[in-house]
Amino acid sequence: MKKPELLAPAGNLEKLKMALLYGADAVFMAGKSFGLRAFSDNFTEDELKKGVEFAHSLQKKAYVTVNIFPHNEDLPALPDYIRYLSDCHVDAVIVADLGVYRMIRKVAPNLPIHISTQANNTNWSSVLFWQELGVHRVVLARELSLADITVIRDKVTIELEAFIHGAMCISYSGRCLMSNYFTDRDANRGQCAQPCRWKFNLVEEKRPGEYYPVMEDERGTYIFNSKDLCLLPHIPELIDSGLDSFKVEGRMKSVHYAATVIKVYREAIDAYVKDPEHYSVKAEWLEELQKISHRAYTSGFYFNKATQEDQIYGTSSYEQTFDFIGLVKSYDPATKMATIEQRNNLKVGQEIEIMQPGKPNFNQVITEMFDIEDKSISTAPHPQQLFKMRMCQEVVEYAMLRREVQKNA
Incomplete structure (x- = not known):
């Protein structure tokens, strides 16, 4: 059985590292220009190079979006940027516009190209067109069903990528x-x-x-507000469809989001590939996806056309059951003390959960805390404050501390 690539969003260098450490095979990111998420942190040229190097140090891949629909004034700076991406040895660039495609072929002919979902590929003929042009991969439109994807897979040999988790756009691709x-x-x-x-x-x-x-009920209505995509219950069907890459949306989402979603899908994909006959969706995987900030989930267009059940008419707010409160920066096994960077207020006496790459989650109560000068403290109220805390189990760098919202509100 062919194991698909698990592709994670990376809105900044920290999110890139977290996604890869928590199990992604590849990440997609953007520079400060030419990408479709201008309001995420994005990467300076130096950060972009470091991100690619970090991915390659783990034998993983890094793709860069160049998927805007440029106007004439956008074009003069594009050739030098393309050359820079090529010099950084990015594994592919993600493109939507034919003019950008042409420029990449002229400036960096050996740079692999992926065609963005923005290019609206909804049928095998359009995918075959890109295959004949020599691109490496097509990211399929979100509006396709699994049956549509299967037909396309039978008609083309090019790599196919599709979204499996994250926010849905109300407009066509x-x-x-x-x-x-x-x-x-x-x-x-x-x-x-x-x-x-x-x-x-x-x-x-x-x-x-x-x-x-415009009233659905007393709260009003949000007439364009889609639920979030979640295909965790359908990993077997997705793998059997022949998709080459499973894409998670969310370059503007949090570190907590990236790490949690990737860890869940990593475990699910690996479990199915290892033993498809006895595979089943674990309840704890579904629970994990409730802990992050999200809207109610839907399977999108994969199994039927979207209906009113795939929309949220009462609110545009998110829901989550856990808060991300701290990130482990280092751990001393001799003293069992972890140095932690605060991400949300926490204090002695609270029960917390620790999530870390490749290991089961565990719970513990905070019994003592110390500042970086080893003075006892009862709380860490300051954003990104560094403090120390004794752990009941060994932890690794980039382990995450979480606290249940309802119990500790």
Whole structure:
């Protein structure tokens, strides 16, 4: 059985490291220009080079998005950027526009190219077109069913990638003009303001200033607000479809999100490939995906056309059951003390959970804490404050401390 690549989002260098350490086979990221997530941290050229080097040090891959739909004024700086990516030995660039594709072929002809989901590939003929042009991979449109994907797989030999987890766009494969109209921020040039998540009212043409609520219930309605995609229960079908890469959305999501989602899908994919006959979805995997910030989950278009059940009409807010409160920077096995960077207020007496790459989670109560000068403290209230804490089990660098929201609110 062919094991698919697990591809993780990387909004900055820390998220890149976390995603790879928690089990991703590859990451996708963007520089400060030419990507469709202009409001994530993104990478300076120096950070981008370090990110690629870190991925390669683990024998993993790093892809860079160059998937805006550029206007003329975007083009002069593009050739030098392409050369830089080639010199950094990125494993592929992700492209949506034919003009960008042409420029890459001219400037860096050996640089592998992946075709972005923004290119709207919904049928085998369009995928075959890209295959004949010599691209390495096509990222399929989110609007395809699993049956559609199977047909495409039978018709082409090129690598196929598809989204399996994360936010869904209300517009066809991200081709959206709403942000441009409402805010003058072009979604197709990386500046989406996400107006699909806003609460809307109705205004009649001859009654300006009079707002009529569009009501699903007393909370109003969010008429463009999709649920989040989650295909964890369908790993066998996805692998059997012949997809080469499983993509997780979320370059603007948190470190906690990236680590948790990747760890869950890593375990599920490995478990199915190892023993498909006895594979089953573990309850703890599904519980993990409730701990991160998310909207209610849906299987999207994979098994049926989207209906009103795939939308959220009452709110655009997220839900989660656990808060990310600390990141382990180092651990001394002799003293069993971990040095931790605070990410949320925590104090002595709280029960916490520790998640770390490649190991089971465990719980413990915080019995004592010390500042970096080894003075006893009862709380760590300051953002990114460094402190020490005795652990009941050995932990590794990049282990994460979490606290249940309801018990410790």
